[in-house]
Amino acid sequence: MNLKALLKALMGKQDSKDVAKERLRLVLVHDRASVSPEFLDIIKEEIIRVISKYMEIDEGNTVIQMHRNEGTAVLEANLAVKAIRRTF
Amino acid sequence: MGEVIVITSGKGGVGKTTTAANLGVGMALLNKKVVLIDADIGLRNLDVVMGLENRIVYDLVDVVEGRCRTRQALIRDKRYENLYLLPAAQTRDKNAVSPEQMRKLCEELKEEFDYVFVDCPAGIEQGFRNAIAGADKAIIVTTPEVSAVRDADRIIGLLEAAGLRGSRLLINRLRPEMVKRGDMLDIDDILEILAIDLIGVVPDDEKIIISTNRGEPVAAQENGSLSGRAYRNIVRRIMGEEVPFLNFYQNRSLLGRLKKLIGFGG
Numbered sequence: 001m002n003l004k005a006l007l008k009a010l011m012g013k014q015d016s017k018d019v020a021k022e023r024l025r026l027v028l029v030h031d032r033a034s035v036s037p038e039f040l041d042i043i044k045e046e047i048i049r050v051i052s053k054y055m056e057i058d059e060g061n062t063v064i065q066m067h068r069n070e071g072t073a074v075l076e077a078n079l080a081v082k083a084i085r086r087t088f
Numbered sequence: 089m090g091e092v093i094v095i096t097s098g099k100g101g102v103g104k105t106t107t108a109a110n111l112g113v114g115m116a117l118l119n120k121k122v123v124l125i126d127a128d129i130g131l132r133n134l135d136v137v138m139g140l141e142n143r144i145v146y147d148l149v150d151v152v153e154g155r156c157r158t159r160q161a162l163i164r165d166k167r168y169e170n171l172y173l174l175p176a177a178q179t180r181d182k183n184a185v186s187p188e189q190m191r192k193l194c195e196e197l198k199e200e201f202d203y204v205f206v207d208c209p210a211g212i213e214q215g216f217r218n219a220i221a222g223a224d225k226a227i228i229v230t231t232p233e234v235s236a237v238r239d240a241d242r243i244i245g246l247l248e249a250a251g252l253r254g255s256r257l258l259i260n261r262l263r264p265e266m267v268k269r270g271d272m273l274d275i276d277d278i279l280e281i282l283a284i285d286l287i288g289v290v291p292d293d294e295k296i297i298i299s300t301n302r303g304e305p306v307a308a309q310e311n312g313s314l315s316g317r318a319y320r321n322i323v324r325r326i327m328g329e330e331v332p333f334l335n336f337y338q339n340r341s342l343l344g345r346l347k348k349l350i351g352f353g354g
Contacts, residue, residue: 015270020234021277027234028241028281 029066040064047077056083090121090198093205093326094223096247098239100210102231103260106296108207109137110307110316111227114323116171117308120202123162123172125193127219128209129184132176139303140165140173149177152189158196167308172201182214187221194222203326212246220247226255227287227326232262232273241282256287258322263292264336288322290315291336 030036044064048057061080095108108124115122126134129149135141146161151174158174165171174197177184190206197204208219220226226247230240240257247255259275266272275289293315299306306316307323314334321331 017267017270017273017277020273021281024234024237024273024281027238031238031241032245 033066040066043075044077048079051079054085055079055081056085058082090201090203091225092194092198092223093203094127094208094220094226095205095229096208096216096219096226096243097210097229097236098212098243099230099236102229102236103290103296104210104229105133105137105207106300106305107227107229107258107260107290107319108134108205109305110319111323111326112138112171112173112203112205113165113168113305114307114320115203115326116165116168117320118323118327119170120327121170121200122203122205123174123197123201125174125197125204125206126176127185127190127206127215129176129215130178130181131209132178134207135163135173135175136303137300138165138173138305140175141303144175147175147177148193149180149184152185152193158193167304182209182218185218187217190218190221192222212242216246220250220252223252226252227258228255228284229258229260230278230282231260232267232278234273237273237278237281244282244284254285256285257282258287259289261292262289262336268337286333287325288318289333289336290318290322291334 044062047064048059048062051057058080063078064076066075093111095104095111097104105126105128108126112122112124124134124138125148126132127148128134132147135144140163143163146156148161150156151158151161162172162174165173194204194206204222206219206223209215228240228243228247230236244255257279259278262275263272267274275286279286291314293306293313295306295313296315299309305319306313307319309316314336318334321334324331
């Protein structure tokens, strides 16, 4: 990191081009996979419904997102488990 | 047998028409026989960018509907040997031509010309479908902006879906000083995101506007602008030559180099 980048980082400022790049990445993942945020919400609800059969899920602490990893799109689900149901 | 290259972008206003005009002129200056087809029916512009607007008699729709022979509709640019324009119709719409008709026309022109450039309309609808129908290759024009790069990505996907391989990217209107400040996407950023080969980079240049005002593409000026040089290099790359990319980030002054050393303005 050069001095200029360090200064910017210390000031908590990000180059606008880095913001642009990050936004582009995100929007292209959705474009390429034809996945809208609404569609992701539907998937999220369904995943929670299925997992809830076996575990108690903290819905407020659940994040479902798509991102790119080395050229492939990855669907990542992070579910906070409150408890495991005894019946299984 | 020539080659048909479509100039496309998805987003409007990124410089497709200017690119088509300059590549055409650049090619003609290298003694290639070139025809430019304006496929933007209803919004014809390549004629004014080329400065040929007063010489139109027949147009693209006249040709495909058989009102004239192809030969009669081609306007020869008197300033350059071997450069021709097939203008779009202004009073019709994109549906006046079908992909099949465009394919046939391109096949016909390929017989006689070394290069056929098709200036594609903005958008991904019928006009786009027509413009790519007869193409062997595509040049996708984008600018270093989120919206233009996003649309370029969409176009790349559609071209692949249409079976068109070997598309290459032209980054237009790059502003090196903004890239240095970290306020504009750099060439590498765009290539990384789009994962496509680069055919060239054209810097933002007011000479483009001035030359368009006059109807004389910048690539025509021998010792002219940086943008003109960029276009000429692109032309040579299209012809298969290895031409190094222009460096827009030179620090000529001692102060500039010092600044770079400590990280300011590198």
